[in-house]
Amino acid sequence: MAEVGVAFLPAILGVVFDKMASQGVVDFIRGRKSTDELLQKLKIALLPMNVVLEDAEEKQVTNPNVKMWIDELKDVAYDAEDILDEIATEALQRKLDAEFPPASRKVGNLISSTFLNRFVHHIEPKIKEVLVKLEDLAKQKDVMRLQGGVGGKQNPERLSTYYVIESNTFGRDEDKKKVIDLLLSSHGWGNEMCLIAIFGMGGIGKTTLAQLVYNDNRAKQYFDLKIWFCTSEEFDVPEVKKSIIEQAALSACYIKDPEQLQVELEKNLTGKKFLLILDDVWRSMILVTTRNESIALAMHAKTHHLMELPNADYWSLFKKHAFRDGSANADPKIKEIGTQIVKKCKGLPLAIKAIGDLLWLESDVERWTKILKSDLWDLSLEETNILPALRLSYKYLPSYLKRCFANCSIFPKDHIFNKDQLVLLWMAEGFLHESKTEKMEDIGKQYFYSLVSRSLFQQSSETKLGFVMHDLVDDLAKFVSGQFGFTLDGDNSKEIKIEDDLCKAKYLRTFLQLGYSYRSIENKMPSACRCLRVLSLSGIGITKLPDSISKMKHLRYLDLSFTNIKCLPNSMCNLCNLQTLKLSNCWSLDRLPRVMRKLINLRHLEIDDTQALKEMPTQMGKLKYLQTLTKFIVSKHNGSCIGELGKLINVRGKLSIWELQNVRLAEDALDIGLKDNDHLKELVLHAQWNPTNEYGIWESQRGILENLQPHKSLERLTINYYHGKGFPDWIARLPSLANISYMELRNCKYCGALPKVVTVDTEFYGNSSLTTPFGGLEILRLENMSNWEN
Template sequence: MAAELVGGALLSAFLQVAFDKLASPQLLDFFRRRKLDEKLLANLSIMLHSINALADDAELKQFTNPDVKAWLLAVKEAVFDAEDLFGEIDYEFTRCQVQAQSQPQTFNYKVSNFFNSTFASFNKKIESEMKEVLEKLEYLAKQKDALRTNASQKLPSSSLVAESVIYGRDADKDIIINWLTSEIDNPNQPSILSIVGMGGLGKTTLAQHVYNDPKMEDAKFDIKAWVCVSDHFHVLTVTRTILEAITNQKDDSGNLEMVHKKLNEKLLGRKFLLVLDDVWNEKPDKWEAVRTPLSYRAPGSRILVTTRSEKVASNMRSKVHHIKQLGEDECWKVFENHALKDGDLELNDELKDIGRRIVEKCKGLPLALKTIGCLLRTQSSISYWKSILESDIWELLKENSEIITALFLSYRYLPSHLKRCFAYCALFPKDYEFVKEELILLWMAQNFLHSPQQIRHPKEVGEEYFNDLLSRSFFQQSGGGRCFLMHDLLNDLAKYVCADFCFRLKFDKVRCIPKTTRHFSFEVSGVKSFHDFRSLTDAKRLRSFLPILEPRCSQWNFKISIHDLFSKIKFIRMLSLYGLPKSISSLTIWDCPLLKERC
């Protein structure tokens, strides 16, 4: 995989926070004045950099190796512990400064007094916890041999039609063919159309059917070529692959100038159709280098692109055609086509009923429908079909590398700062409609939104991050309004990469809230009493507490003691008490000494 195109591991975004803290003069000054062991800072920095070097490889392999996944979870927990530790130091520093400034003394004496005060207990605690984090990381770094395993790779596509029938895409197909065969032309550059949609929607299959449709003969292309670009967008490699697809001959040229000349000679004055399948490159200069020899063509030449990113299409200056999830009837046809055994005309009524419910879980994604259908093709027992219906679809699909690769590649290509924002959405239940502005505020509370030298407001950064995720098909607009949602399988993916750090009460199968939980959400209508939160007090490093209200539910319907709930939690960053019942409206945040101290 082309390393320069991969955005960096999710872990890297959290590690960067730790690196920034470790490089802070304030932290070093704090250690020196408190006479703490400065070697701990240096050793922690070295160890975190060592872990960061392994993070990207581990993130890719976690889906096929449970040992790697367990290793990655342990590392994330240690890094979060380090982050919490830095937060405690920041808080202590600020608290003592405020205390010193409240005393009627000169500024210099105040500062001196602040650093010379007896905080032996806190100092001992900081050193002890930092040593503990360091020991964890040192142990985990020694386990790197567990990462030595081959990860699954996506197979390249070809122009040959794998599926004889394509369901629910007739309108899309007609629009694209009409555009490809039209006489309208831009003399300044090859006309380009990008098919855009999330992984598994069938962009490649649609392009294959268009490419091979008899109507394309009317366009009278002199040359037709199919190139699977995938994640490798090295200019020389891509250009040479285009040349080989046009000439049907292997080319060993190692010089871009030579390849450009050969391609120019082959295309000069000729009308061509070029399909570039699975394009990920978001760097305009690389595309311009590939595009140059394609400009010397006859009028009517066309380039058809498949991609998951609107940014790719924008950089290529192409027209965009979005494809969406299949409708209910089309979904059933895809599923039935793959689930029926040879010779069977239809499913019996009981299997059909179970199958309909399985199809609903696939949420209009053709690749998922095909995968599950093929799995059930070999089994016709009612009990087996029911077991598939009741299973976690993400766990089920993990057995099929094609669907995993298709979904994970979208995530893999995100920059680490976007991975962090996407993963946080694991707090939302499936089919949950969220508002952009509210999600940006949640990201702000977690300190996810940064700009160089802080020249932009976090809300502006959040707007950019949100639009980036939207353009990459991680979010989709809901009904044309101001609300958005995530496809169920992307929601599952977010939950998978967050593992034990995000917990959704009643939605997640684990009954007790894991101690590792950092982010917690619950549907208000599903909580009947304070008793439902009884195991939340074990998650002592909680950062998010998010109640989710259904449209019909305007407030909580039970009494709650804020003091009991939060007296043991020191690291809360996002606390939403939206919809509090009137019975406790007289309470203020000061009823909880801890929150009072930290406000």
């Protein structure tokens, strides 16, 4: 088992204490004196451990016994977490048994009682075993004289700007000018390739400088094409070529053959002046960034050595991050201490920003002095590759942010992650807890932006929707967390042996497949995998799940998207903790488990692009926590009719409603309450109405569509195969769709016009002085509208 830094331990213990106070555990131990007493002893035994962790953090560097003690405590904390999760799951399962009782209530009660006693006899010895280990660790703690420390107050939260904005950078104007001059200078180059390398130590701002050059207006005007590619530690030439082709052709590239790939590359680049930036390391100008000068020299590149920030810019960058008012009203003592802290950052912008974010709005001189005099500044960068400023930034994170940040160590370097996706992973790990006023997902987003504001996450230069961690921040995450996840890498043709590969770690919580793979996988889930919280098999060559999936009682996140799976076993509906189920782009999937209503904790169900899927399971309306339902198929049967959709009042984001021809009465559509759902941002309405000339049928279709009017906050609308003679009035009635930016009308062949609109011109889509139904409309797509005139 890989080591876990002591700074991560409060995060693990925090989860344990949270689970101890959870409703499921509290309900289970009520009236069970022996179990209650054992859990109280467990809490009492863990509290002193939590108190001495700050002291242990300081002493582990010089005392290997303290490090061993930390590792043992980590293992015990994981044991305790699993025990509490088992208890909460048992309580939830009993609640489900009451809601879905066996055919014979009497026999069911007898069986339930027998299983309960068996569970109690199984769980209590486990608690006692943990208590024995904690007792031994307490004795060791006393021998090593670990003492409780007084932690400083936690920093206030703030949001920051995530884009690389030139006004937010300091001291790089001359560097940018030199690099652009090299790029634009045509003397001596002729038609040959020009290669320029920016090199410098990690965290000094090479990527930021490259971004400034990339976005400069002179570069935009000079080059026909600009391409950005962020390389990883393992440089993959075919992937670089694919990325260049995709950015040049503005379409996906699926070519695998190396020769065809080269031909396509030349086809897209021949005759063009292009700028290719390879961040973190090939017929016009290529700019690379690298920490190693020898790499630049080996490429025979012209080089620009990026040095530390000039002294005059140290303070400008620091105060922008450390003071809300630009330090104008800061205490003189604070300013003096701040200048000393900045010197310790040795001119590295990443370090300066991180330490400035740490001290933001902090006016306590004692706190600033404590950070200035921290022993962490003296730790060798060569040995651990962790910047002292980043160590400090992590040390003073609130524990709830520590565990979220450390969880990101599961990603490979330069991996682009999505905010919403990451929040779901945090939720599955038990890091987020719902309050009376906020959902777990909303709390998770706040945590995410808090980490952005501390410069631990930054926006990807490749996509505005993606975020990355700087290489040095990634090193920090891996250092503090250890390997508690398992990420597939290497040869895509390799077959995954679950028994061998999936069970390498006793406390494996996460099995995560990133990207698409041509691997195959054995269809069995061993008992050793029962601790899994996250299981992602996305893109793997899997055709079915075994019934034994039901044994993974802790599972909260299951991703089977982009697989060849055809159906799901009904046994998976026993996964009562499951929160997220991803099935998008499962083109062979033709049915969902018939008792999905038993997945009472399901919050996110993604089933986009599942064309073979023809109907929904019955009583979907019982999934009261469901927030994501990307597709709902209206059935003729009462159990999966449109009325079930009306019971899902928490659905947000995107919703596609299919087979609207099965809605019997227009009034049934009104029951969904779309007009009151202000969390819905995208709506797709799809029907297979038969073409008809009957006026009554036209009006019936129009009535159904009329009653599906969305809230005015809707941003994207698609209507497909509507065969009414005219659209409902809400499509063009102010202010019903004031926020629409995308509208697509397809195969609505009997509609000759939009309501109250004779022609599509400025009267329809607006100009700077005219108020119109669609003032914010950016894209209007009309397809197969045979009766359209203007």
